[in-house]
Amino acid sequence: MRTEDVLSALGAGLWTWENATGLVTLDAGAARLLGLEEDAFTASSPTPLTLPGNAVRSHLHAVDYVGFQGIITLALAEQTSAEALLRVVDEAGSVIRTVRNLVCPCPPEDPEAAEPAARIVGMAYEVPEAEAERARQRTERHPRDAEYDESADEAQQWDWRRNREAFLLDTGRALAEAYTTADVLRVASSLAMPGFSPDALAVFCLYGDQLTVYGAAQDAAAAGLGHASGVGTGGARLRLAADDPAAEAVRTGRALYLLSAEEYETRFPTARPVETQPGRNAWAFLPLTVAGRTIGAWMAAFKRQVTFTPDERAVLTTVARMLAQSLSRAMLNESERELSTRLQNTMRPARKPAIPGMELAARYVPTGGGLQIGGDWYDVIPLPSGRTALVIGDVQGHDVRAAGIMGQLRVALRAYASEGHHPDAVLARASRFLYGMSGGDASALPSEPVDGSAGASAVPATVPPAVPAAEPDPYEPGDEGLEPTDPRFATCLYIEVDPATGTLDIARAGHPDPAVQMPDGPMLVRPTAGGLPLGIDPDSDYPTTRLVLEPGQRLLMCTDGLIETGGHDLETGWARIREVVEDHAGPNTDLDQLAEALLRAVHGPVGPPRRRHPGPLADRHEDDIALLLLALGDPGSAEARDGTSVSSRRTVLTIAQAEPDRIAEARHQLKDLLHDWADEDQVDGAVLMLSEMLTNVLVHTDGDALLVAQITGPHEGDEGRTLRVHVSDPSDELPHRRDPGELASSGRGLMLLGMLADRWGVDPKGEGKCIWFEMQEAGPSEKD
Numbered sequence: 001m002r003t004e005d006v007l008s009a010l011g012a013g014l015w016t017w018e019n020a021t022g023l024v025t026l027d028a029g030a031a032r033l034l035g036l037e038e039d040a041f042t043a044s045s046p047t048p049l050t051l052p053g054n055a056v057r058s059h060l061h062a063v064d065y066v067g068f069q070g071i072i073t074l075a076l077a078e079q080t081s082a083e084a085l086l087r088v089v090d091e092a093g094s095v096i097r098t099v100r101n102l103v104c105p106c107p108p109e110d111p112e113a114a115e116p117a118a119r120i121v122g123m124a125y126e127v128p129e130a131e132a133e134r135a136r137q138r139t140e141r142h143p144r145d146a147e148y149d150e151s152a153d154e155a156q157q158w159d160w161r162r163n164r165e166a167f168l169l170d171t172g173r174a175l176a177e178a179y180t181t182a183d184v185l186r187v188a189s190s191l192a193m194p195g196f197s198p199d200a201l202a203v204f205c206l207y208g209d210q211l212t213v214y215g216a217a218q219d220a221a222a223a224g225l226g227h228a229s230g231v232g233t234g235g236a237r238l239r240l241a242a243d244d245p246a247a248e249a250v251r252t253g254r255a256l257y258l259l260s261a262e263e264y265e266t267r268f269p270t271a272r273p274v275e276t277q278p279g280r281n282a283w284a285f286l287p288l289t290v291a292g293r294t295i296g297a298w299m300a301a302f303k304r305q306v307t308f309t310p311d312e313r314a315v316l317t318t319v320a321r322m323l324a325q326s327l328s329r330a331m332l333n334e335s336e337r338e339l340s341t342r343l344q345n346t347m348r349p350a351r352k353p354a355i356p357g358m359e360l361a362a363r364y365v366p367t368g369g370g371l372q373i374g375g376d377w378y379d380v381i382p383l384p385s386g387r388t389a390l391v392i393g394d395v396q397g398h399d400v401r402a403a404g405i406m407g408q409l410r411v412a413l414r415a416y417a418s419e420g421h422h423p424d425a426v427l428a429r430a431s432r433f434l435y436g437m438s439g440g441d442a443s444a445l446p447s448e449p450v451d452g453s454a455g456a457s458a459v460p461a462t463v464p465p466a467v468p469a470a471e472p473d474p475y476e477p478g479d480e481g482l483e484p485t486d487p488r489f490a491t492c493l494y495i496e497v498d499p500a501t502g503t504l505d506i507a508r509a510g511h512p513d514p515a516v517q518m519p520d521g522p523m524l525v526r527p528t529a530g531g532l533p534l535g536i537d538p539d540s541d542y543p544t545t546r547l548v549l550e551p552g553q554r555l556l557m558c559t560d561g562l563i564e565t566g567g568h569d570l571e572t573g574w575a576r577i578r579e580v581v582e583d584h585a586g587p588n589t590d591l592d593q594l595a596e597a598l599l600r601a602v603h604g605p606v607g608p609p610r611r612r613h614p615g616p617l618a619d620r621h622e623d624d625i626a627l628l629l630l631a632l633g634d635p636g637s638a639e640a641r642d643g644t645s646v647s648s649r650r651t652v653l654t655i656a657q658a659e660p661d662r663i664a665e666a667r668h669q670l671k672d673l674l675h676d677w678a679d680e681d682q683v684d685g686a687v688l689m690l691s692e693m694l695t696n697v698l699v700h701t702d703g704d705a706l707l708v709a710q711i712t713g714p715h716e717g718d719e720g721r722t723l724r725v726h727v728s729d730p731s732d733e734l735p736h737r738r739d740p741g742e743l744a745s746s747g748r749g750l751m752l753l754g755m756l757a758d759r760w761g762v763d764p765k766g767e768g769k770c771i772w773f774e775m776q777e778a779g780p781s782e783k784d
Contacts, residue, residue, distance in 0.1 A: 519552030720777030
């Protein structure tokens with residue numbers, strides 16, 4: 001007898017549901033039972049009817065369909081058969097019959113696929129109305145209520161479905177907020193399920209061929225598993241091949257429900273549940289599966305008898321799925337954090353940076369998202385001359401490629417610097433190296449040294465020359481299918497420090513300028529000459545600026561992350577840094593304390609993900625941060641000859657003949673130096689005299705101008721402070737006073753000095769001369 005004849009005699013029908021397509025295929029009997037059209041099935045066309053899932057859903061009662069979805073999900077998860085009652089409705093929504101459905105999942109056609117397609121086969125047959133009503137009453141009442149009264153008022157019945165949904169929503173929220181593995185395990189060990197809360201919970205995490213047990217019981221008698229009760233600390237280890245329900249759940253990927261201690265001991269005699277878990281009478285072991293891969297198991301144990309109804313199994317299966325997703329995410333995040341931490345540690349100096357005779361502090365904070373790796377770096381390089389090079393830079397991007405380029409560029413810079421090249425030559429070679437490494441048309445390095453120093457080889461032996469790209473194709477030859485080697489650039493600030501004199505020779509490649517804090521607190525951003533970022537133009541030049549770090553001053557070098565994180569631009573970012581630096585002035589604050597204060601001001605007290613100081617550009621992305629702080633001498637060493645405390649600020653700036661635009665920088669430097677000067681008119685007068693002196697050097701001589709401006713004087717007192725500004729040049733020709741007419745365009749420089757300065761003069765030197773002026777700060781009585 002054919003199967004079709006048997007089904008027809010029983011009044012039953014078959015249907016299949018494909019998860020991948022969402023299509024439902026029904027034979028004639030199933031279509032009739034579910035209220036679908038029958039005219040598609042004829043003797044001449046016995047082909048089954050295939051419809052979208054929504055077309056079938058419209059013929060089913062909404063409440064029954066929701067429950068049926070949970071039953072199918074459970075059957076697929078456990079690979080077991082199940083059954084459910086479905087009320088079939090007409091177009092008006094009236095119930096026309098009740099159908100019992102027996103469902104069974106089919107093995108996937110391609111089990112090796114990343115997401116194997118699920119397929120359900122079901123058999124449907126009609127049940128009498130009386131039997132359907134009794135079955136609905138049994139499923140609607142609370143499963144734990146043995147004394148259920150069928151005549152009780154419906155409002156007093158316990159709403160199992162609503163409590164279940166509320167519990168699952170709360171559990172999903174808690175697991176979504178869990179960031180670390182310990183957080184996930186803490187949530188998993190404290191679940192209180194509606195109506196049948198477990199008395200003990202445990203998670204078995206798979207590592208290799210062993211399961212490590214984590215978890216905590218909800219009472220003191222739960223030491224049965226032989227594992228530690230503290231969440232987040234692994235206890236006993238169980239071999240995957242062991243005769244244990246947790247190991248079997250992981251091996252098979254199917255849930256195990258043990259309804260009594262006798263059943264537990266019969267199936268797993270070596271586990272000895274009566275001894276190891278006294279007082280337990282029911283257990284559920286569910287596999288933790290993510291994307292077809294089992295990463296562990298979850299156990300729920302009960303003191304009372306539990307039958308594990310379909311509703312209860314559905315809740316346990318849903319929780320296990322959410323737990324598996326959260327645990328997998330947390331483990332992946334921790335692996336990425338460990339990888340990024342190790343990667344960054346290998347790309348930073350192996351030892352704590354130190355410069356003899358100087359104080360140094362360094363910090364690096366990764367970006368707050370993704371792998372937490374980026375292209376920022378710093379380095380401290382001992383030089384053959386006895387000096388030390390400070391390097392800080394930022395490679396474009398916040399990905400693995402940026403970190404890789406950063407590591408190679410750091411090695412190249414260290415090699416070039418260690419061979420004794422000048423700062424400008426170091427950056428020029430590094431730019432050519434990065435240009436060639438990024439796929440640019442870079443040929444061999446020039447045979448002549450960039451800085452003109454004799455004996456300097458063009459290509460360091462420790463750094464291979466850049467290999468030119470044969471084709472403009474962004475893919476490397478022979479690496480089909482790999483990601484394109486997109487060009488990257490990098491900014492860099494290179495400072496050669498002489499600890500004996502405090503001299504700083506600075507070369508800059510598109511990087512933020514350094515800043516200097518004066519001994520009495522104010523911080524000044526020191527404009528320096530610079531060139532293009534590294535890797536853009538292989539022939540770019542990088543002029544050098546010389547500054548002097550005086551005793552008691554502090555040098556700050558940072559990447560743009562410290563300035564712009566939190567939505568700041570350069571102006572507001574430097575203002576934030578200036579405020580923090582000036583709040584931590586004085587000998588009682590060392591550089592490490594200042595570094596920590598700067599990072600707290602940017603990221604807050606708990607790390608990068610939070611923002612304490614939102615800026616005007618709120619859509620800016622977070623960035624990683626590199627920071628270097630350097631100090632020379634003791635801030636408290638600047639004292640007057642009579643022993644009284646003095647305030648000393650000093651700025652030094654060289655202006656070349658080819659850089660007349662830097663006169664504006666000099667004016668800004670002097671104005672910043674006088675930011676707290678009592679009389680604004682004196683500030684304007686000093687800036688005017690400085691501009692006149694620098695312009696005269698560039699116009700009337702052939703040499704460069706060297707500016708030195710210094711403020712000295714007591715912190716308090718009626719006499720105020722003294723500003724001394726002198727400008728030196730290599731010309732021996734002394735200025736002389738002139739009597740310009742009303743229409744003359746020059747000749748008023750010395751007149752301005754005589755009118756605005758308290759004292760001024762011209763001092764001849766062995767080579768060249770020095771023009772200077774002094775200005776005494778006006779006291780409150782004088783200003784009035």
